[in-house]
Amino acid sequence: MNEAVEDGVGERHHPPRYAASITPSPSFRHSSPPDRDSHSGPGGWTLPRTAPDIRGMSGAKGDENGFPRSSGRESCATGLGSATMWRVISTFLERVFEAFVKWANRCLPLYQPGVWNDADGVQYNNNCYNYGCDMPTETYAQPGRAQGIILGAAIMNCPDVTNGAVADGLVRVNCDQGCGCSECHHQVAMAIWPNEDYHWYRRDRDGRWSHKMGWSPATNLDSSGNIITDPRTADRGPYIVFCGCFCVNKSKITIN
Amino acid sequence: MASDVPAGTVIMVEVGVFSGRANPRIEVRGEDARAFAMALKAARTEEVRHSLPPPKLGEFYGFLIRVPRPLAGEFDLSMEVTVHFGIITERVERGIRQWRDRSGLEQQLIERAYSQGHGDVLEKRGVRRTVPPP
Numbered sequence: 001m002n003e004a005v006e007d008g009v010g011e012r013h014h015p016p017r018y019a020a021s022i023t024p025s026p027s028f029r030h031s032s033p034p035d036r037d038s039h040s041g042p043g044g045w046t047l048p049r050t051a052p053d054i055r056g057m058s059g060a061k062g063d064e065n066g067f068p069r070s071s072g073r074e075s076c077a078t079g080l081g082s083a084t085m086w087r088v089i090s091t092f093l094e095r096v097f098e099a100f101v102k103w104a105n106r107c108l109p110l111y112q113p114g115v116w117n118d119a120d121g122v123q124y125n126n127n128c129y130n131y132g133c134d135m136p137t138e139t140y141a142q143p144g145r146a147q148g149i150i151l152g153a154a155i156m157n158c159p160d161v162t163n164g165a166v167a168d169g170l171v172r173v174n175c176d177q178g179c180g181c182s183e184c185h186h187q188v189a190m191a192i193w194p195n196e197d198y199h200w201y202r203r204d205r206d207g208r209w210s211h212k213m214g215w216s217p218a219t220n221l222d223s224s225g226n227i228i229t230d231p232r233t234a235d236r237g238p239y240i241v242f243c244g245c246f247c248v249n250k251s252k253i254t255i256n
Numbered sequence: 257m258a259s260d261v262p263a264g265t266v267i268m269v270e271v272g273v274f275s276g277r278a279n280p281r282i283e284v285r286g287e288d289a290r291a292f293a294m295a296l297k298a299a300r301t302e303e304v305r306h307s308l309p310p311p312k313l314g315e316f317y318g319f320l321i322r323v324p325r326p327l328a329g330e331f332d333l334s335m336e337v338t339v340h341f342g343i344i345t346e347r348v349e350r351g352i353r354q355w356r357d358r359s360g361l362e363q364q365l366i367e368r369a370y371s372q373g374h375g376d377v378l379e380k381r382g383v384r385r386t387v388p389p390p
Contacts, residue, residue, distance in 0.1 A: 119347040124320055124336050128275045140278055151277070161276075196380075198276040199313060213275040215320055216311040223312040237313035239275075 107184035108205040109134040117217040124215045129255065131212035132188040132200030133170075133248050139256050140215075143168060143198070146256035151198075158243035161190060161198045165246060169253030175232065175245035178203075185249035189231040191239040199239045201231040202248075209234070265289050265324055271369050272317040272340070273377045279320075280374040282365065293323060297331040299344055299359040306343045306354050316381040319365045339365065 116131060117123050125138035135141070142151055144164025151164055166172065170188070173179055179187045187203040201211045204220070209228040212218040220227055222234035232242050267289045269282040284292045311317035318340025328335045334346040339362045344355045363386060369378055370385045378384070 119338075119345065119352050120336065142276070142278075156277070193314060197274045200276065211275075213311050213313055213317065214272055214279060215270070216272065216317045219310050221310055223314075225310075235313075237315070239313055 104181040105205055108186050109202060111204040111206055111208065111210050111220055113210075113218045113220075116212060123217060126212070127214050128198075128200040128212050131210075131218055132190075132202040133250065133253065133255055134186065134202065135250060135253075135255055137256060141255040143255075146254045156192060156195050156197055158190075158192055158241060161192065162243060165190065168255050170246040170248055173245050173247050178245075179247035183247075183249050184251065185247045187245055188248050189245045190243045191231065191236050192241040192243055193237075193239045194241055196238070198243075199236070201228065201234075265327065267292055267324065267327065268322045269365060269368070270320040270322070271374055271377070272311075272320060273381060275313065280369070280377060282319075282368045282372050282374070284368070289324075289327065293327045293331045293333060295359065295361065295364075296321065296323075296333060296337065296344075299357055299361045300346075300355040301358055302356040304343065304354050304356050306341075306356075308341055308343060308345075314381065316378060316383045319362065 115122070116126070116136070121138060122136050125140060126136045127140045129141045129143060130136050130139075133141070142164070143149070143161050144151065144167045147164075147167040149164045149167055151160060155161075162172070171185075173187065175187075175189065179185050189201045189203075189209070191199050191201075193199070199211065199213065201209045203209050207229075208220055209231050210218060210220040211228070211231075222228050223237045224235040226235065228234045236242075265286060267284040269284065270279040271282065273279055318338050321337040321339065323331075323333050323335050323337065325335060327333070334348065336347060338345045339357060342357045342362060344357050344361065346353050366378065366383060367385055369375065375385070
């Protein structure tokens with residue numbers, strides 16, 4: 001169930017959810033803390049913390065306390081060394097992975113409504129398309145206009161608005177597959193109020209979606225006041241036709 | 257002494273109805289623009305701090321009044337003022353200021369929108385004029 005969370009100004013930091021398949025897998029987690037009497041390693045093997053008591057064992061030759069005389073190469077010491085090495089490798093790999101995730105996420109926009117909701121030039125001169133593309137041109141951008149395509153009320157439908165967006169350089173993508181990390185881009189989605197208007201959403205770094213209706217403030221809430229986790233299932237009011245998802249590489253698109 | 261308003265002076269008012277498309281506009285020209293600017297200034301009597309509800313897709317989300325610089329300077333107005341839910345909002349140097357619309361400015365704008373042919377988009381969003389057409 002979605003939460004009703006008061007929208008606010010400032011960054012929200014959440015673990016990334018949609019950076020393709022970039023999610024730390026359990027295998028990269030540290031092993032669970034050792035229990036009191038044994039030392040765990042991957043694969044489920046354990047090492048006793050204390051040497052076995054061999055006193056009374058036939059043929060055993062141990063010291064006065066019953067511990068086997070050590071040559072310095074006992075399996076306990078060797079096992080501990082392997083466990084330590086495994087932890088080092090595991091930690092290294094986890095840090096490499098986290099650095100990669102951070103690098104991949106650098107292109108995902110942050111949800112920072114304060115930047116867009118200035119009650120001034122940025123808010124009032126940029127619409128849903130500007131916000132979705134994360135490009136405040138202050139021209140109330142229209143899909144395709146930068147390429148000479150003019151949308152009219154009669155052609156407020158998925159194919160025509162999509163045509164304009166693709167002409168601007170947006171790339172269609174499967175919503176569930178997302179944009180991946182091969183390029184520096186983020187995911188957006190478009191819906192239509194047939195013969196009336198269009199609307200755009202964008203996916204932010206925190207994995208949630210946000211939008212900006214015309215010159216009104218940007219928000220991450222849908223029309224029911226719920227956080228948008230998927231524009232396909234969000235309350236979109238009369239924008240009942242969902243047209244699909246796109247990838248936006250800001251260095252490769254032109255909007256106006 | 258009142259200044260003469262150049263004939264080309266236009267206060268442009270956007271009717272907040274669309275998300276993507278350009279919004280319909282109301283034009284207030286010449287002396288009418290001056291009178292409107294005076295009315296806007298006079299409407300700022302009761303200052304409030306009001307958190308407006310977030311807009312919902314498909315609903316009317318207010319009027320955006322764009323005041324040309326000469327008139328904004330003469331009447332000490334912001335160049336962009338919004339009116340919605342009976343609240344007038346202006347951007348000032350360090351934030352916003354809000355006033356309760358006691359003078360019926362919003363309703364006047366609704367009437368203007370209807371009279372300038374934008375009644376259909378407002379009607380579709382449940383915004384009706386209170387004064388019946390002649």
